Amino acid sequence: MKYKPKLVAFVGICTALTMVLAYIEVLLPPLFPSIPGIKMGLPNIIILFLLYRRGPVFASVVSIIRIVLISMLFGNMMAFLYSIAGGILSLLIMILLRRLQCFSTVGVSVAGGVAHNIGQILMAMLLLETAEFGYYLIILILTGTISGILIGLCGALLIKRIPESIFKD
Amino acid sequence: MKKASHKTIRNDIILVLSLLLIASIGLFYLFVLRDTGDTVKVTIGGENYGTYSLSKDIAKDIISGKNNEHHNLLIIKNGKVYMKSANCPDGLCVKHKPIFRDGESIVCLPNQVVVTISQNQKDNIVDAVA
Ligand SMILES: [Zn+2]
Numbered sequence: 001m002k003y004k005p006k007l008v009a010f011v012g013i014c015t016a017l018t019m020v021l022a023y024i025e026v027l028l029p030p031l032f033p034s035i036p037g038i039k040m041g042l043p044n045i046i047i048l049f050l051l052y053r054r055g056p057v058f059a060s061v062v063s064i065i066r067i068v069l070i071s072m073l074f075g076n077m078m079a080f081l082y083s084i085a086g087g088i089l090s091l092l093i094m095i096l097l098r099r100l101q102c103f104s105t106v107g108v109s110v111a112g113g114v115a116h117n118i119g120q121i122l123m124a125m126l127l128l129e130t131a132e133f134g135y136y137l138i139i140l141i142l143t144g145t146i147s148g149i150l151i152g153l154c155g156a157l158l159i160k161r162i163p164e165s166i167f168k169d
Numbered sequence: 170m171k172k173a174s175h176k177t178i179r180n181d182i183i184l185v186l187s188l189l190l191i192a193s194i195g196l197f198y199l200f201v202l203r204d205t206g207d208t209v210k211v212t213i214g215g216e217n218y219g220t221y222s223l224s225k226d227i228a229k230d231i232i233s234g235k236n237n238e239h240h241n242l243l244i245i246k247n248g249k250v251y252m253k254s255a256n257c258p259d260g261l262c263v264k265h266k267p268i269f270r271d272g273e274s275i276v277c278l279p280n281q282v283v284v285t286i287s288q289n290q291k292d293n294i295v296d297a298v299a
Contacts, residue, residue, distance in 0.1 A: 076258070078278055107181035114188060128215055128276070128283055135273055138195035145188045152181075 010167070011062060014050060018043035018066045040147040041113050048094070048109050048155035053162070056095040063087050081127065082120045089119030105159060109152030114144035199270070206271040206286035209250050211243065214281040223248055223269065223286065231282055239280040250284060252277065 021042040028040075043066060051059040067087045071080035094112040097103050103111070117140035121133050211218040213233045221227060226246045233239040241255040241262060249267035252275055262277035271288040 076279070082278070102177060103180050103184065104177040107177065107184050110181070110185055110188065124276070124278060128212075128278075128281060133274070133276075134195070135199055136276075138192050138199065141188055141195075142192040145185055145192070149185065 011058070011065070014046055014062045015065050015069065018046045018062060019070060021045065022066070022070060041116060041144075041151060044090070044109065044112060044116070044151050045154045045158065047091070048105060048112070048151065049158045049162070051094055051098055051108075052105065052155075052159045053164075054167070056091075056098070059095075060091050063091055078127070082123050085123035086116040086119035089122075090116035104152070105156040106149055106152030109155055110145055110148030113148030113151065114141055117141065117144045199272070203271050204288060205248070205269055206273070206288045208287045208289045209243075209245060210285045210287055212283045212285075218282075221245060223250065228253070233280055233282060239282075241277055241280055241282050243284060250275070250286065252284070255280065 025039050025042045047059050047063050050062055064084075064087065067080070067083045071077075071083060075083070090112040093115040094108050097108045097111050118137070121137050121140065125133055205223075207223050209221040209223055211220070211229075211231060213231070218231065218233075219229070221229065223245060227244075229243045229245075231241045231243055233241075239256065241257070242253040244251055244253045249269045251267040252262040252265065255263050255277055257277050257279035259279060262275050262280075262282070265275045268275055268284075268286055271286055274283055274285040276283050
């Protein structure tokens with residue numbers, strides 16, 4: 001494979017963008033002050049955009065680099081395992097639904113958001129060997145759905161508005 | 170870029186509505202049907218650590234980790250349980266609202282501490298009747 005500096009730079013920019021969005025998300029007031037740990041999943045806007053405009057491989061590469069970098073910079077091994085479980089499940093579901101073509105970006109994003117949360121819960125159940133996560137699971141399905149709609153709408157705008165010329169050499 | 174057709178939008182709506190339905194059934198079960206618990210169970214990394222009564226006020230410092238480096242201060246007061254302080258990096262368990270219903274839990278992922286409410290007396294009563 002030929003080394004393509006522009007491609008590498010583009011991966012870098014996209015990864016940086018997802019990290020900025022993740023940081024903004026931390027600065028925003030929590031969605032539910034009484035239930036910590038619930039996030040909108042803003043970085044998924046970029047992943048969704050890449051999935052539609054650059055394909056599954058590109059989206060997966062950026063998503064996984066982001067999770068590894070964030071965990072190395074701010075988290076620990078546990079945080080990495082939760083993020084990667086959520087990230088991979090979400091990617092798989094979104095790639096599958098995108099391929100089936102029976103949902104719009106909103107449907108794909110909702111399914112991806114909920115899958116992300118379920119992946120994290122499954123990893124927590126595995127690591128802590130407990131099944132007492134029903135409460136979290138329901139709240140996370142609810143918030144994953146609502147934020148998935150918003151992110152799907154934002155993603156759809158980007159997919160529509162950003163011209164193909166920015167990818168050209 | 171192909172525009173979203175009516176069919177895909179209809180599928181989106183079906184997906185969203187079914188997820189909301191699942192969540193509301195779950196919330197209804199958790200907040201309406203489920204009773205107050207009576208027992209507080211603490212596990213660390215999946216292993217049993219201790220069981221306490223919800224009706225007796227206590228403060229329990231839960232020490233864990235290889236070198237006893239983790240601590241979570243668990244408070245049982247007025248029939249509710251909460252984490253007063255902890256040295257975990259995220260502090261999420263401390264921010265969690267007090268719990269008291271059967272099946273509710275507070276989880277401290279970094280310290281691997283899980284606090285769960287259960288209801289044992291009801292089972293005993295059923296056993297006695299049966
Ligand atoms: Zn904690």
